[in-house]
Amino acid sequence: MTARGPAHAPAVLDHDATVAALDPLRLLDAVGTALTAVAAGTVSAPPRIAAFGPYGLLGTMPAYVPGLGLAAKLVSVFDDPARPGRTAHQGVVALFDETDGRLLTLVDAEPLTALRTAATATAALLALARPDTARITVIGTGAQADAQLTLLSAVFGAPEDGLPGRRRPWAAGATPSVTLAGRDPDRTRELAGRHGVAAAASVESAVRAADAVLCCTAARAPVLDRAWLRPGAHVGSVGGSGGWEVDAATVRDARLFAEWDGAVTSPPPAGAHELQGADPARLTLVGSVLAGTRPGRRDPAELTLFKSTGHAALDVAAARVAHAAHQEQLGATP
Template sequence: MTLLLTEGQVEELIDMPATLDAVEAVLRQQAEGRATNRARRRVALPKSGLNVMFAGAPEIDALGLKAYTVARGGARFYTMLFDPETGGLLSILQSDKMGQMRTGAASGVATRHLAREDARTLGIYGAGWQAESQLEAIAAVRDLERVIVYSRNEQSRKRFAAKMGERLGMDIETTHAAEEPAAQDIVVTVTSSGGPVLHGEWLRPGTHVNAAGSNFLFKTEIDREVVKRAAFVCADAREELGLEAGDLMPSLETGAILPEAVYELGQVIAGHVPGRKSPEDITLFASQGLALEDLAAARVVYDRAVERGVGQKIEF
């Protein structure tokens, strides 16, 4: 039997603590050669596009793919979770919320391992839906004393501050000064901008940066100075450097950073590379999003659905 789970059901079943743990565990498995990921593949048509990502992680009984279409009416996300032993289709999950949560969780895991232990302030570029899970995840791994948000639209950043402040029980500041969020201990970029919103000259020593809004080669939220100043740079997977890592591409093309100097977040988690070496280091995580992260979150949701009797069972 295959379990169908809607967006509403997924939202009821998923939470950030479990997603953080699941994403961290599967990235460790990837680094240790115990999980397999394949980068996103895209089909572009005049009025729509299809994107598909694949992965397998036998230790969490997860094999599958995420597929999503993008058209004038918006994006539609679906994850198919298979049993790696039998090949049976366990579940089809609507995956918009799940994708938001795993993207935030990846930044949370990066922050857990790369930000200074005493990091207490967060600056966010972007005030949209994706920014919500970024804040939620980072607040789960660091005891934040100050959060400040910048976006081009004043009403958007004020709505975000009010909504997330109430949800997390904290005061969230907004600013019209683009350089102010960059002066914090942890900085996140998660915007729809096609050009840099964060400039390296604004960063202070010791900052950790999560660049989370770009997964196209022609889109970058950070300038080359951010990459140049970073003592440590990592991504979800090095496989994506020539495919999707738009935030790193200008620096890679000009030789400002070599591909060999970009590590994988899982290598840090597994202890294969040290990551931050000094309190003065600037560290950078270029988040692209992996199918492994989607499957790790899907497994959490599916197991909870089975336990609680949620979802519609169908037989093919």
């Protein structure tokens, strides 16, 4: 349901309206623009701040991205009693008019964050995976894995000319197989069935067979082992906000990519647990690969690792896509 008031009132998109407004391919393109702007140094985004209460925290992340706009996320992070050991993230992203400061749209931050994170991991996959990528494994059974499967389905279901600026690196017409792996067999089968992908017997078997692995978990300890990875594999890791999602040997052996330099230079949760202590010179910003100013994969046997920590510029990109789609639905100019 979408609330709509007078012409001057901001649009308010709830969960379902947000999901409906975030077309995966438009989101993928906008996220690519945001990543390129981050790498070019044209984004204005102050360090994240948070207020801590006895049971959780409220964080705020504002940013301005040229060509996309001005927005800020307010998000609460609390323990989820329905899922012991996991946290619930709830909040809003507010998009403002960059010319006069008017509040344009309030967007549900929970689905927006999951989908823009999946789009970011997908953009990195398209930029860094081997040209002969044939098998992709997604690890996880929660909301982030669900969003990642949605993005992969949209990309592989679209013609290459439907992916402006983000062409697939593999041969035209080739569609990689996707396998879902998780620790809970029932949850794995249920989510795999909803997306029409294979359910793996184990995480290890799925990783050993994959050319690319996308980790989408709330793990506090590594979910894969360097010894399981094939030569030339690409690994994307978007989870691990509470600890390591990728093992130290994989970090040691891989070429490292991230959205921003702070993935290495900032302490968690702004920075990545896995990249603390790494030489910043090892890191390449994925936006610079998209822009063509830095090389991506240099060798078929090279191991690449994209470690996502999120960035406020990505929230701006997603909020802009949602706002534009909503305005189109109303027959108005975005």
